[in-house]
Amino acid sequence: MSQSKKSFTDYEGFVEKFKTKLTTDDCYTPPAVYDTVLQWLRENVDIEGREIVRPFYPGGDFENFDYPEGCVVVDNPPFSIYSKIVRFYIARGIRFFLFAPALTTFVSDADCSFVITQVHITYENGARVNTNFVTNLIEPRVWLCGELLRRITETQEKKKSLRKIILPDTVQSPARLGAYVEFGTDYKIMRNESTAPRSGIKDYKVFGLCILLGRHVADHLRTERERTERERTDFFSLSDAESEEVANLTRQ
Numbered sequence: 001m002s003q004s005k006k007s008f009t010d011y012e013g014f015v016e017k018f019k020t021k022l023t024t025d026d027c028y029t030p031p032a033v034y035d036t037v038l039q040w041l042r043e044n045v046d047i048e049g050r051e052i053v054r055p056f057y058p059g060g061d062f063e064n065f066d067y068p069e070g071c072v073v074v075d076n077p078p079f080s081i082y083s084k085i086v087r088f089y090i091a092r093g094i095r096f097f098l099f100a101p102a103l104t105t106f107v108s109d110a111d112c113s114f115v116i117t118q119v120h121i122t123y124e125n126g127a128r129v130n131t132n133f134v135t136n137l138i139e140p141r142v143w144l145c146g147e148l149l150r151r152i153t154e155t156q157e158k159k160k161s162l163r164k165i166i167l168p169d170t171v172q173s174p175a176r177l178g179a180y181v182e183f184g185t186d187y188k189i190m191r192n193e194s195t196a197p198r199s200g201i202k203d204y205k206v207f208g209l210c211i212l213l214g215r216h217v218a219d220h221l222r223t224e225r226e227r228t229e230r231e232r233t234d235f236f237s238l239s240d241a242e243s244e245e246v247a248n249l250t251r252q
C-alpha cells in the first residue's frame with residue numbers, strides 16, 4: 001500500500017472514533033415516550049399492582065436479572081438480541097411489553113402478540129427509529145393500534161398532525177411530479193394544458209408552488225404510473241395448502 005493511501009485509511013479510522021454511534025442498541029427512550037407507553041398499557045391491560053421493571057441498561061444482564069414475582073417488564077431492549085429476549089421471557093413465563101424494531105417485529109416460534117404502530121420515535125441519541133411493540137399480555141396476535149401511535153407522536157411533536165392531505169391529481173408541485181419521473185415517465189406538459197405556477201389552491205398553500213393540469217394530462221400521468229408500477233411488481237399467490245389454511249381462519 002502506498003504511503004498516501006495508508007495515511008488516508010488511518011485518517012478515516014481516526015475520524016471514526018469521534019463520531020457518535022447511532023446503533024439501535026444505544027437508543028435511550030425519552031421519558032415522556034416511556035410514560036405514554038406505560039400509561040396506555042395501564043389503560044388497556046390489567047397490570048394493576050404489578051411491579052414494573054426495566055432490566056435493559058448499560059452493563060445489564062437480563063438473563064440474570066432478579067425479576068420480582070408477578071412483575072411486568074416494560075422496557076426498550078437492545079434490538080440486536082430482540083428475538084432471543086422475547087423467547088427468553090416466554091420460556092420463563094415472565095410478563096413483558098417491549099419496544100420492537102419495526103421491520104423485524106415478528107418473532108418465529110414464540111407465542112406472543114404484536115402491537116403495530118410504526119411510530120417514529122426520536123431516541124435520546126438522536127436516532128429516529130420506526131417502532132412497534134411485542135407482548136405476552138394481550139390475546140390478539142396483532143393489534144393495529146392507531147391510538148398508541150397518536151399518543152406517542154403527540155408526545156414528541158405537539159404540533160404534528162396525523163391528518164393526511166390528499167390534493168387532486170390535477171394539482172402538481174415539483175415534488176409530486178418527481179414521483180412520476182421516478183416511474184420512468186417521459187412526457188411533456190404543454191403550456192396550454194397547464195397553468196403557470198401559483199401558491200396553492202383555495203387557501204391551502206402548496207410547498208414549492210403548484211401548477212394545475214388539464215384533466216387529460218392528470219389521467220395520462222396516472223395511467224402511465226399504474227402501468228409501470230404493475231410492470232415492476234411481482235404478484236405472488238398462495239399455494240393450495242396455504243389458501244385452504246386462510247379459508248379456515250375464522251373469528252370465534
Ligand SMILES: C[S@@+](CC[C@H](N)C(=O)[O-])C[C@H]1O[C@@H](n2cnc3c(N)ncnc32)[C@H](O)[C@@H]1O
Pocket residue numbers: 024025026027028029030054055056057058059060061062063075076077078079
Ligand atoms: C435500546 S437501549 C434502552 C435503554 C433503556 N432501557 C431505555 O429504555 O432507555 C438498550 C440497553 O440495553 C443494554 N443491554 C445490552 N445487552 C444487554 C443485556 N444482555 N442485558 C441487559 N441490558 C443489555 C444496552 O447497553 C442498552 O443500554
